[in-house]
Amino acid sequence: MDHRPQAWGRPRDDVYGAYDASYLNNSGPRTVTQSPVVTGTSVIAIKYKDGVVMAADNLASYGSLARFTDVKRLRTFLDTTVIGFGGDVSDMQFLDRHLKELATDESYEVEPTLDDEDDEESSSSKPGHLNAANLFKYLQKLMYQRRNSFDPLWNQILVAGLDSDSKPFLASVDLRGTSFTSPSLATGFGAALAQPIMRKYAGTEEDAAKLTREQAVEVVKECMKVLFYRDARSLDRYSIAVVNKDGIELKEDEQLEKQSWAFAERIKGYGTQTV
């Protein structure tokens, strides 16, 4: 009998025969994610005068199958940043583990002496704490590095919070490391369906700076409704987060309200057709 620790808990070779190692597929080239498997659909976000509102539904699809219906796709970082994930869910979970580790390390990085005046400052600009802009840069470098090694993390990510000037911050990075910012952002189907609605209210940074929190939340809810109407890979249960200098308010089990298909009977032909 083999008593070495390596053999503990394994089926005995003398009873069951040697394990067929060919299942482990340890010969041939190393393989990496070549396509997403379990996926999340759109993430949408819009800036308002002192923060950002972000939302994503709670569905993880396996192709056209609605596989997991209670998956939280908005994650938080250090009570300063909200991160929304579209695309592969396993890569999201990998990134989330990685960010939790980073947050733990970061929490130990406290400035030894803080003057009383400094305590007035918002938590996002505390020295030793990564704000949303810092974290975004980190994620962008990570995503770009992974695409350079042909082992991409198959996600499009939205990052929301405050920058080092305590101004609302919203940015996006995708599996190729392409990054950009805008007063409103949307991934996947949202780029076609939600972005035009959000741009009506926040077309420029100046317009976004005039929006109130209530208005921004209202716009995002309306967009989630439109997405549920027309995106077949979406769900009517969703998460919504508001991030500002007071921290994050994250609601992870919201239900779409006031749905109505009444507009459908007025649709005739393609757009301009009236008869």
Added chain:
Amino acid sequence: MAMFSQNPLLNGPNYSFSEAPKFNAPEGARQHRFDPYTDNGGSTLAIAGADFTIMAGDTRLTSGYSINSRFHPKVFKIGGTTSDQSDATLVLSVVGFAADGEALKERLDAICKMYRYRHGKPMSVKACAQRLSTILYQKRFFPYYAYAILGGLDEEGKGAVYSYDPVGSYEREQCRAGGAAASLIMPFLDNQVNFKNQFIPGSGEGHALQERERRPLTRQEVETLVKDAFDGAVERHIEVGDGLQMMIITKEGIEEVILPLKRD
């Protein structure tokens, strides 16, 4: 019949097309492969004057038919000693694949900063131009998919523009357009900056025609030219628009101007 084709998968005796092996996948299923590049559109433009250089680019970032951002600058100050680059002397514009463009810009900026700390003086455009070519060529077999243009003032104080292809071939030029609308803007520049196809009226027929004499353009003329070039490009190219960012490099420093373009 080619026994040894360029395609390694088909080396050896080749199949005719009808006999080609089918992929072992269900009908209609296609193998999905990761493509590390995309084209994010946009256009850039640089013109060198007698004692200034103007670098410009639109601020739209696209992917396919979507506008990702209406304000994503493509023109950057390079090699300043502070984070706001207020004492920079060089300007780089990048267009093509945005992630590679940004990585390229950050590498060149870091190198110029190191040079400045070590030598106590800013890098000359000529030196920086050569270094940029080296950086691009180092990634010859997995290139930065970006068309770069570097601008500044040379040792004599004259405007200098260096333009690049993605793998590092470069030359100094009077003017250059890059990116999505390069083919629309470049001929306009040939005509308006280098006076190509402009002849002195009544100077003769055919080969006897005399070319209009070239003269350096003033800063005001060049600024107008840049705006006109982009207004034209916006009208004819869907990936160009939203905003026009211009950097004017003179011996006094770098001035930045942002003008609106059509957002449709």
